[in-house]
Amino acid sequence: MAVKKTFRAGVFSVVKHCYLPRAVAAHPRFELVVVTDDANQPDWVHKRNQLFADEFGIPYVTDVANTIAEYNLDIAAVSPEVERHCDLAVRAADAGLHVIADKPLSTRLSDCDRLVETVQHNKVKFMLWNRNYLPAVIQAKEAIASGAIGELHSIHVDFYFSKDAGPPKGSRKEGDPPIDWLERQMEAHADGSDGGVGTEAMGELQIEGIYPLGYMHLLTGQNVQRVFARTATHFHQANVDNNVDDLATVSLELDGGIVGSLCIGRIGAASHPDIGEIKIHAIGSEGGLVITEARPEVSIYYRDQSPLEFKNERIANENDFLLMEDFARSLDTGSEPILNAKNGRDIAATVFAAVESGKSGQPVKVIY
Template sequence: MNSYRCAVLSIVKHAYVPRGVASHPQFELVVVADDAAQPDWVHERNQRLADEFDIPYVKDVERAVSEYNVQVAVVSSEAERHCDLSVRAAEAGLHIVQDKPMSDRLSECDRLVEAVERNGVKFVMWNRNFLPALVHARQLVEAGEIGDIRAIHCDFYFAKDCGPPVGSRGPDDPPINWLEHQIAAHVDGSDGGVGREPMGELKIEGIYPLAYIHSLTGAAVKRVFARTASHFHQVHADNNVDDLATVTLEMAGGIVGTLAIGRIGASSHPDIGEIKLHLTGDKGGLVISEARPEVGIYYRGQPPHEFRHQRIAVDNDFLIMEDFARAIETGSETVLDVRTGRAIAATVEAALLSARTNEVVNVNSA
């Protein structure tokens, strides 16, 4: 069994990606690295992960890569640096595990596709495609239980808060600074959009449901129509980004898709949020709850924010990395490869343009 030494290239968000990588016995985190010019808060977070895993933190990406004999880069920086770090890793011949979103700019995604393919390395975007419900859904679809897919619909609501509610800013209050808010949100892990560029939920989290849709249909998105709103949180309104969005997808093969996504607030669901898939085919329909299987656990003194329903049999992290190892060793594609990630980023970009123009928009298929 091969083993792979991994360099974590910046870890400014909650550390689910490097921890997920390390959950697989073939992958070992050996160093954390970042550019020396990064601000102090970035270095502090990098150092924290290095301390957690008892590995060194090197403020020089290229030196860390060359000195620590690594084969894999784990990139979890601010979104606007994702592609740059991944391109540098690809140029160094490293396989790449990258956090979402792929980037805040499609041009950066294109640069990454080119670098990954030219250097012949493997790439995986972090995803949830191996959650038990999704694995089961794929099995049912592949077994032909609903026949050829005609339509697929995904609800993806995260019942988390994100600062004060919309409308709470006083007339003399300044708008909430995006980066400062995201840095502060690290405490409760709701800093998925950390970076200088404000990003809405569609851009931050859209990768997950769109990856579901891709994994179940394999169909490219051709055209989109979308609506977006800053419906819940003042930080989204102040920075003119969405926290609620709907997208209609016209896909190859005549498949119709829709996506409803939002950071709907902690009061809107007793658990992490309503996440469901509805599929119709020429032989029937399929309704999938992403949360299942789950166990209800209730007890006296239960903290109000503890989920009452706990997901069970979740092996997503291990299975992503198992798939990644297989891709490295056999040359197969990963569960969410660089071209699929780029296609999803293009779909999101088209949807945001559609929402601004109120028109149907073709997806840039590169």
């Protein structure tokens, strides 16, 4: 039996919570060989990149073009600030590298369109990071595909993260300056809640909307045509000060006559005993199903346990490994990854339409 190729991976910035390059490193088909970024990035970016490079014993090169030219890379693992996702991904794809990028895809639909065009033109593979291989999501897909509930008519996802995002709403005293978005996100790096790191403020719809909308795409196979959203800033002062949502509801009209809805929010650590209320509800012509995304899990309690320790742990969760397995299969066979550039672009377009609807109070068509 022929030995399968080991793909050489470059980490194109790693300033967010670094689960993506760690997942690449953990899979036997991939090898991290270098971290790279542009020399003109601020000191905090270089510091985080260097720390990651040192941990894995690989060089950090502050010249992306030189790295591509000298390190014989196969793929790029892209995880910078959100507004730089597409720029680094496009440069990698233009050089013929396959790309795995962190979510959300971008803060601008034009960047997403440019990425899709570049990926298609250079005939490379692209995967947007997602949670579609969680055990509960796989179970939901199998149940729907088997016809267990008949023809799918509607789908709803609750996606409430019980995480904090700095001081609670109403805590800023008169005369205090508003919370700086980037500074708050840099502080959040310590507990891994810095998914919105960057200079452009983003609400929960933009930061986490990829996950529930990714579930809907996987389970229905349909695009969203129109949305109506209500958004609010209910929990966190940083969101108030930067005029972005931390709570939203969205109604969706999908192709195939399917109706969808989602509720999403960052609802604070004190609001829920688990990671949050994350469930998938599907209704078909012959029945319905409700699946809790976090299960299976175990809860761990012991004497003198720190109140900050997370007590619920997922088990049988191989999402990160299975995503990398999916990407390796894509590179081996030419098949498309579970969430490719076009899928990611269409989900981003849905998110942007929902944000617009939340501001206007009117239904908004998704741009394709």
